[in-house]
Amino acid sequence: MLKVDGIDTYYGLGHILHSVSLTVKRGEIVCLLGRNGAGKTTTMRSIMGLTPPRRGSILFKGEPILGVKPFRISRKGIGFVPDSREVFADLSIEENLEISERRFEGRVFWDREKAYELFPALKKICSRKAGCLSGGERQMLTIARALATNPDFLLLDEPTEGLAPLVVAMLVEKIAELRSFGLTVLLAEQNQKVALGLSDRAYIIDNGAIRWHGAVGELRENEAVRKKYLLV
Secondary structure, eight states: OEEEEEEEEEETTEEEEEEEEEOTTTTOEEEEEEEEEEEEEHHHHHHTTTOSSSSSEEETEEETTOOOOOHHHHTEEEEEOOOOOOOTSSHHHHHHHHHHHHOOTTTTOOOOOHHHHHHHHHHHTTBBGGGGGOOOHHHHHHHHHHHOOSEEEEESSSTTTTTOOHHHHHHHHHHHHHHHOOEEEEEEOOOOHHHHHHHHHEEEEEEEEEEEEEHHHHHHHHHHHHHHTTOO
């Protein structure tokens, strides 16, 4: 469904991603693991067209999307949940979801009510301004907003970072549910326990390059790789 092949991404003169390649098959949850600053967010932004790579290729459902504007990539079926948890702070939860809704023929239709079914806590406070939400509530809203665009592929960048353990457990359960709706997910995470518990396969990025990839079970058994690239 997604094929990233040899991308090089820069911030100004800084060479951040070095020939990064990864694939995600339809129906999979694949995690991108790495320490803080390893290149996970830049990989997500590169796929979404927010920080376009200078070299390489990105195919989504067989179609090139490198150089395509982010709003057009969204319309092709990729939803993005950034680590910044950006919402319209002056608008209510209801209004944030309303302006994000998009209908696409042939896809499961996510509307506000369906988002509220996934996150019942949001419905109880749907009139509250987004700027007044807790970290966990804000993360639920950012995921719900991405779903409201009716994607069939979801990029999740550090969804559990900085959240309380109970909130993390709830989000893990909800992310796992997304597979039952036919969604494919690429998950960038520092939290190994969360990522490995959700994913089918894993990639490890370090200093902007992919250092290892394989099945989650293989990574759990490979303590040397985890110590080398993931321990702080």
